Amino acid sequence: MLHRFANPTRFLRLANAVLPWATGLTILLIGAGLYFAFGASPADYQQGETVRIMYIHVPSAWMAMFAYAFIAVASAVGLIWKHPVAHVCALAAAPIGACFTLICLTTGSLWGKPMWGTWWVWDARLTSVLVLFFLYLGFIALANAFDDAARGEKASAILALIGAVNLPIIKFSVDWWNTLHQPASISRIDMPAVHTSMLIPLLLMAVGFTMLFTVLVIIRARAELADRRINALRSARIHAETAHSGA
Amino acid sequence: MTRKRRRLTVVFLGGLLLATASALVLTAFEDSIVFFHTPTDIATKKDLQSDRRLRLGGIVKEKSWSKKSDGLTHDFVVTDLTHEIRVAYKGIIPDLFREGQGVVVEGRLLPDGNFRADEVLAKHDENYMPKEVAEALKKSGQWKGGAVTGSETGKTGGEKPYGDKPYGSQKESTR
Amino acid sequence: MGGHGGFIWSSWGIALVVLTVLVVTSIKSMRARERELARMEAEAPRRRRRRDTQADTATASEKATPAEGNQ
Numbered sequence: 001m002l003h004r005f006a007n008p009t010r011f012l013r014l015a016n017a018v019l020p021w022a023t024g025l026t027i028l029l030i031g032a033g034l035y036f037a038f039g040a041s042p043a044d045y046q047q048g049e050t051v052r053i054m055y056i057h058v059p060s061a062w063m064a065m066f067a068y069a070f071i072a073v074a075s076a077v078g079l080i081w082k083h084p085v086a087h088v089c090a091l092a093a094a095p096i097g098a099c100f101t102l103i104c105l106t107t108g109s110l111w112g113k114p115m116w117g118t119w120w121v122w123d124a125r126l127t128s129v130l131v132l133f134f135l136y137l138g139f140i141a142l143a144n145a146f147d148d149a150a151r152g153e154k155a156s157a158i159l160a161l162i163g164a165v166n167l168p169i170i171k172f173s174v175d176w177w178n179t180l181h182q183p184a185s186i187s188r189i190d191m192p193a194v195h196t197s198m199l200i201p202l203l204l205m206a207v208g209f210t211m212l213f214t215v216l217v218i219i220r221a222r223a224e225l226a227d228r229r230i231n232a233l234r235s236a237r238i239h240a241e242t243a244h245s246g247a
Numbered sequence: 248m249t250r251k252r253r254r255l256t257v258v259f260l261g262g263l264l265l266a267t268a269s270a271l272v273l274t275a276f277e278d279s280i281v282f283f284h285t286p287t288d289i290a291t292k293k294d295l296q297s298d299r300r301l302r303l304g305g306i307v308k309e310k311s312w313s314k315k316s317d318g319l320t321h322d323f324v325v326t327d328l329t330h331e332i333r334v335a336y337k338g339i340i341p342d343l344f345r346e347g348q349g350v351v352v353e354g355r356l357l358p359d360g361n362f363r364a365d366e367v368l369a370k371h372d373e374n375y376m377p378k379e380v381a382e383a384l385k386k387s388g389q390w391k392g393g394a395v396t397g398s399e400t401g402k403t404g405g406e407k408p409y410g411d412k413p414y415g416s417q418k419e420s421t422r
Numbered sequence: 423m424g425g426h427g428g429f430i431w432s433s434w435g436i437a438l439v440v441l442t443v444l445v446v447t448s449i450k451s452m453r454a455r456e457r458e459l460a461r462m463e464a465e466a467p468r469r470r471r472r473r474d475t476q477a478d479t480a481t482a483s484e485k486a487t488p489a490e491g492n493q
Contacts, residue, residue, distance in 0.1 A: 042377035046343060050426045051375060053433045060437065080254045100442045107433040114426045116368045117341030123282035161258065165269045176273075178281040178304055180351055184375040195376035212441070216448055223452035226459045233462050 008225055015218040022214045029208030036201035044198070050114055051198065057107040058185075059206040060100045061215060064132060065167055067097030070217075071139065072164040075157035085221075087153045088228075089158060092220035093145055096213055098136035105129060116180060124173035125181035128166055151229075154160045218242040283351045296356065303332060303362055304351040304370065312346050325350060325362070332356075332358035336364040412422035 014086065037055040044051035071090045078086035108126070109119045143156035174183045185193040186202075194202065248347055283304030289295045294307065303325055311324035321336045323346075344350060349370030354363045376384075 042379075044375050045378040045381035046345075046348075046371060047375075047457045048426070049361055052430050054375065056433055056437045076258055081251060081259055096444065097438050098473050099302075102432065103440050106436050110429045110433045110436075115341065115343050115371060120370055121282065121368070124280050138444050161262065162265060165265055169269070169273070177277070178283050180282055180286070180368060180370055182349075182373045185375060191371075193374045195380055197377060213484060216273075216374050219448045219452050223448070226452070226455040230455065230459050230462060233459075 003055070008085055008088075009085075012222065012225065015221065016108075019215065019218050022138050022211050022218070026208055026211040026215055029204050029211060031128065033168060033201050033204035033208050036204060041197050041201050042195075045223040047115055050111065053107055055201045055205050057104060057111055058202060059209045060104040060107065062206055063209045064097055064101040064129070065170060066210070067093050067100060067213060068132060068160075068164070069167060070134070071097065071160050072167075073173070075160040078160070078221070079157045085225075087157060088221050088224045090157065090216060092217045092224055093213075094136055094140050096216045096221070098133065098140065099210070100213075101129065101133040101136060105133060118180075121180050123179040123181060124169065124177045125179045126175050128170045131166055132163075135159070135166060139163070285327040286325060286332045287327050289332065289356065290330045298355050298358075300353065300355055301335070302351055302353045303364075304349070305331075307344070307348060307350050308345050321367075324354065332360070332362050334362045334364050336367055338365070338379050340367050341369040343371050345369075348372070396397065 033055065037052055041052075041055075043049050073095050074086045074090035074093070077083055078090065085113055106128075112117050112121075139156050139160055143152045146152035146155065171184075173179060174181055186199075257363040266396045273340055283302035284292075284295055286303065289301075289303065295301060305325040308324040308331060313322045314320070315322075319337050319339070321340060322333070323336075324331050324333050326332075334354075336352065336354075344367065349372065351368045351370055352362065352364035353366040353368075356362055
């Protein structure tokens with residue numbers, strides 16, 4: 001099953017078939033999410049209107065973690081099975097995840113100031129998310145640090161796998177240690193601690209962001225694949241020219 | 248064993264090793280990872296009973312908050328429903344500071360057992376709902392949150408006053 | 423916005439700016455690279471086709487079995 005998409009041509013065909021649908025869904029879902037986030041959802045009983053930061057902060061946080069999990073899985077597949085598309089996908093997802101993490105951190109800070117009374121604290125949740133941001137930057141830097149692309153792939157994939165240990169730490173930090181950040185609101189399906197009227201914009205934005213992630217991964221993977229072909233053609237051409245002049 | 252198989256094993260074992268190592272490190276540094284200490288921690292752990300700076304967290308006890316006429320000098324009791332500590336603070340408190348709500352204060356423990364804080368942070372719970380719903384819940388007696396109605400719900404409710412556990416009993420919670 | 427409008431709007435503003443920059447740069451770089459690739463392929467179609475299978479392992483042609491190809 002996985003082997004089918006490991007082939008770049010087949011991957012591109014599938015990706016291009018998915019792209020218009022994912023784009024449409026992104027616009028639709030985020031549009032609806034915005035409508036509910038600002039128009040059709042009530043103020044919170046404690047936080048008042050400030051709760052509207054949640055609809056951007058929480059989906060971004062989920063995406064920050066989802067994107068990293070995606071990169072870790074892709075890196076493992078790339079390392080173990082040497083699928084050529086796996087690392088292309090990981091590399092495509094890294095800047096997207098970094099952007100979502102950045103949004104999560106800044107909106108969290110802007111939410112913390114009026115509610116908690118501070119922009120930032122070094123509690124386990126906030127610190128582990130900051131570490132996630134640096135892992136993204138490290139992954140991107142390492143992937144581009146080598147002249148030999150294959151070595152960059154390998155090194156960054158190993159970093160991605162090592163960094164994956166941070167994901168459960170982020171998720172459970174609020175349960176394992178005392179933190180200023182409150183525990184998860186939506187950890188159980190039977191009784192989420194968020195009222196339905198607020199759950200609607202939250203979930204719309206979350207699914208919308210997942211679609212946006214899909215769209216961006218496809219676009220960036222296409223760019224990366226094109227880039228690799230360009231490099232391969234260039235080196236083939238130089239090779240042919242030197243061989244020609246040598247003969 | 249094929250090369251593919253070997254790589255799979257290496258990645259798997261590496262992951263296992265890494266997870267074990269991280270778990271050990273995190274357990275060892277548990278005391279410095281916690282953001283605040285509960286009144287029970289302070290009452291039971293001798294090394295916390297010094298005059299060095301520390302953070303104290305818990306719930307602001309109902310009807311314990313008094314404010315001097317200058318509007319800046321506050322006095323309240325932080326409780327984890329087992330132990331409680333009286334806190335004195337001079338400064339501006341955050342919007343979300345309420346009786347029955349979570350709070351984290353930073354400062355020093357005084358020799359008389361009271362706490363002098365120079366920073367107060369409000370900790371909010373994970374419940375989000377419109378005002379009308381909160382009021383309806385309170386009216387019908389189904390209120391589960393720790394806020395407003397009373398801190399005693401934390402002990403008995405079982406159903407999330409602050410997360411799945413009340414302050415101070417975090418370690419006992421099974422998960 | 424309950425006195426905290428500044429915090430709410432700047433949160434959404436920052437998110438909008440970050441995501442817009444990400445989307446625009448992603449699309450631009452994809453277009454630029456695909457255009458460059460098309461140009462190169464149009465420039466030397468004969469040579470490309472001949473070199474394709476041997477030089478370009480990263481984007482191997484459809485016939486190759488990718489998983490075993492690089493072992």
